[in-house]
Amino acid sequence: MLAAYAMDVRHSRGRRYPEPRHPYRNDYARDRDRVIHSRAFRRLEAKTQVFTTRYSDHFRNRLTHTLEVAQVARTVAGALQLNTDLAEALALVHDIGHPPFGHAGEKQLDRRMREFGENFDHNLHALYIVEQFEQSYLDFTGLNLTFEVREGIVKHSRTYTASTFSQLSEYLLDQHPPLEAQLIDLVDEIAYNTADLDDGFEAHLVDLEQLSEEVPIFAEAWAEVDCRHHSAKPKLKFNAALKHILDLLATDLIENTNFAVKQSGAKNARDIREHASRLARFSDARAEANHELKRFLFNHVYSHPSIVEDRDRSVAALDALFSFFLDHPDRLPRQYVELAAHEPGHRVVCDYIAGMTDDFLLRQCQELLP
Numbered sequence: 001m002l003a004a005y006a007m008d009v010r011h012s013r014g015r016r017y018p019e020p021r022h023p024y025r026n027d028y029a030r031d032r033d034r035v036i037h038s039r040a041f042r043r044l045e046a047k048t049q050v051f052t053t054r055y056s057d058h059f060r061n062r063l064t065h066t067l068e069v070a071q072v073a074r075t076v077a078g079a080l081q082l083n084t085d086l087a088e089a090l091a092l093v094h095d096i097g098h099p100p101f102g103h104a105g106e107k108q109l110d111r112r113m114r115e116f117g118e119n120f121d122h123n124l125h126a127l128y129i130v131e132q133f134e135q136s137y138l139d140f141t142g143l144n145l146t147f148e149v150r151e152g153i154v155k156h157s158r159t160y161t162a163s164t165f166s167q168l169s170e171y172l173l174d175q176h177p178p179l180e181a182q183l184i185d186l187v188d189e190i191a192y193n194t195a196d197l198d199d200g201f202e203a204h205l206v207d208l209e210q211l212s213e214e215v216p217i218f219a220e221a222w223a224e225v226d227c228r229h230h231s232a233k234p235k236l237k238f239n240a241a242l243k244h245i246l247d248l249l250a251t252d253l254i255e256n257t258n259f260a261v262k263q264s265g266a267k268n269a270r271d272i273r274e275h276a277s278r279l280a281r282f283s284d285a286r287a288e289a290n291h292e293l294k295r296f297l298f299n300h301v302y303s304h305p306s307i308v309e310d311r312d313r314s315v316a317a318l319d320a321l322f323s324f325f326l327d328h329p330d331r332l333p334r335q336y337v338e339l340a341a342h343e344p345g346h347r348v349v350c351d352y353i354a355g356m357t358d359d360f361l362l363r364q365c366q367e368l369l370p
């Protein structure tokens with residue numbers, strides 16, 4: 001049962017190359033499955049989320065983060081009677097354009113591209129992957145995803161203007177994406193804020209007293225758990241508090257989005273697109289709590305000396321490899337050498353490096369750099 005404002009697959013703008021219908025999977029479900037079967041998706045396993053594997057084998061990587069986002073997205077979309085197949089496809093694809101070494105890797109690639117008056121943007125890179133890089137079908141390059149999935153890749157987390165991004169003009173840049181896509185960015189935040197705290201605690205980077213002081217939503221959750229299970233192991237109490245926070249944020253997102261849609265008077269998916277603002281949102285109180293969580297992670301986990309040291313080393317490796325391939329384009333794999341005949345060298349090098357896993361990049365450094 002879909003809400004009237006959900007994205008109905010029968011109203012999809014379809015694929016770039018028309019294909020016959022599948023007998024029992026709708027187009028968004030097929031898109032989800034194509035993403036899962038793509039090479040770029042498998043490579044997420046060996047890309048850093050926050051902690052490199054140096055810390056522990058059971059911390060999140062970009063693949064397990066992605067699965068957590070998909071799980072929360074399905075729950076939130078289902079509770080709102082939105083299209084869960086579309087939401088799941090969008091969640092699974094949302095980080096597919098991420099380069100090695102998390103945000104630090106992305107920033108460094110961007111910095112290098114700016115030397116040439118260009119930039120690196122993981123959403124646009126994701127679009128490039130699903131349109132060009134993935135080559136496993138006989139009849140087309142890329143995954144031939146539906147319009148709404150490609151649109152969601154571009155628009156889930158930010159707005160692009162047609163004047164600056166003319167190459168994206170087909171994606172209705174003057175409209176919001178469907179609610180299924182609007183949710184993804186907020187669900188992503190719920191997933192990584194709670195997961196990064198969890199991994200940060202495991203890595204002994206989180207001080208419980210400090211966390212309670214700076215993040216009231218945690219203090220409340222912890223007090224409640226501690227009151228009922230005072231003598232339980234701290235790690236289990238911490239888990240229970242985190243689960244409670246995740247639940248509070250997801251529930252708030254569901255309820256507040258539902259409220260915002262009702263208030264807006266939106267009757268269908270088109271009204272959602274044309275509304276003055278995005279309608280997927282937290283309440284002000286929970287948005288603030290989410291912000292406090294984020295601030296705590298920035299101040300105490302992401303900027304922790306051991307994380308920073310790891311990050312600096314990774315970024316330096318990425319940077320050195322970028323310079324190496326710029327100077328020696330003949331050392332690129334053959335298909336990239338061919339690409340370099342039609343495209344600027346820095347763009348080819350950037351795309352090649354962006355596709356690498358952390359490990360592959362480090363191995364390349366060992367093999368190629370003096």
Ligand code: MG
Binds near residue numbers: 065094095188
């Ligand atoms: Mg993400």
